[in-house]
Amino acid sequence: MPKSPRKRALTSPHDALFQWTFSQREHAIGLLKAALPPEVVAAVRWSTLRIEKGSFVDRALRSRHSDLVLSARMGAGRIYFYAIIEHQRDVEALMVFRMGLYMMRLWERLTRDQPGLTELPPIMPVLVHHSDTGWTAARAFQDIVAARGPARAALLPHIPCFELRLVDVSGGRAGDVVEEALTALGKVVLWCLSVSGDDARLEREIGRIAAALDEVLQAPNGLAALEALLRYLVATHERLSVRKSGGILEKATGPRAQEAVVTALDEIERRGERRGRAQGRAQTLLELLAARFGEVPAEVSARILAANEATLVTWTSRILTAPTPEDVLGDDGQRASPARRPAARKRARRT
Structure with missing residues (x-):
């Protein structure tokens, strides 16, 4: 029986579904393998992945950003993965700056908890994004610093340098990821995030994830996953009734899923x-x-x-x-x- 994902105060349905899913190791591993550079994926000992405690997002922004911190062994030390889900209509131009702040807060905590550190562990920043337009802002921190002209080359060595790993679900499919690395639930969740609030796309494109939904329902915690998915769809498609949302999922999964859908809806x-x-x-x-x-x-x-x-x-x-x-x-x-x-x-x- 898989362990239950960690509990924490949730501020939005996007946060709830993201945390419920990717606080489970197998789904977190799938997301990271899908989003990270192949060289990093090959170097990480995925059997050592663990969910870290704590959030570094400003309280005022928790309705828009939700974070998840994970770590695993890589070489002689650990690598940290700092994942944020951002779900809003507009692209935040300085999101890479906010990510930098959160990474610094994580490093600050690590040095406070481990006062003997002489080197900082690497942190890989991952942004899961959804908006009306898709991601249009800078991914690299150095690209938002206003240094132009001949002096820029001389200034760059003195400017923080890092780049976001982006998972953009705005277009209906998760961009910049290796979809084959995702678990079935991971695929369904990213798709649900991508159609959030768009009732027509939900009904029109539900067949795209039918096979993944079947696999989710066959898993040991399939009923719990189905309830989490339905709860998200009900919360983000308010014009649809609870039963209508359930009927859309049931249509995609077929008659044998009817009992599971009815149980979850009840x-x-x-x-x-x-x-x-x-x-x-x-x-x-x-x-x-x-x-x-x-x-x-x-x-x-x-x-x-x-x-x-x-x-x-x-x-x-x-x-x-x-x-x-x-x-x-x-x-x-x-x-x-x-x-x-x-x-x-x-x-x-x-x-």
Whole structure:
């Protein structure tokens, strides 16, 4: 049974699908082998690939950029792969600059965690891009530095020099990759990213990935993958109903996938209903907190909006007795009741 991909707070459906898929080693290896230079692919010991913890994207940009850090043995050391998925309508002219910032943050963390380092490990930057026009900006950092004329040659040795490895899915097929290296799920995911929001292309081109979808469904975690794909299609094709999105996938995979599609759709609808109830409870709790305590702190509001229904029920039950908003959200195991706190303070004074 394959290990579940790592969990992290997700900010968009693109982030959710990308992280769910490529936080699994086999699919990450396929993506990297498809995107990297053949010399690097041959030098890496892929059996040592691991997913690294942490994100280096600015909070304000996490709705547009999602990152994934991986590493593997290469020679006597490790090589790091810094992958970003960028999904927006326009091309960001200085994206290579942002990538450079994120790479520097990764190197900074590595030197902090390993103070004895005398050399920096290589970092390979990979950008997965989707936009209306396809990638039109510079890939090399030195190309965005405004140094022109006779002095440019003399300035170049003093300017950072690196180039993005680009996976451009804007045209319906992933550009600049060796598609044969991708796993079946990797192919399907990149295709889903490429048709995001375009209902007509989704229906017209679904047959292109029919064989890959069949292979995905035959895998041990095929039902989980199908649910992740359907969840993405529902979120990014809002004009289509949940059942319509499922029907499009079912048409591509044939009758034998019908039961899997129906099961996945039922689970999505159940989760949607639970999420709707939780959102209603969260709004009610926020209104009650504001009525009793005044303006609700941003961190308290964020915790409430992210909580599940059972937790919200517990917090709502505390609203009349808790002395502060923070006490409403206190952990059950650690939160002392108001009546017990004075005794606890007396014991502290005696010690």
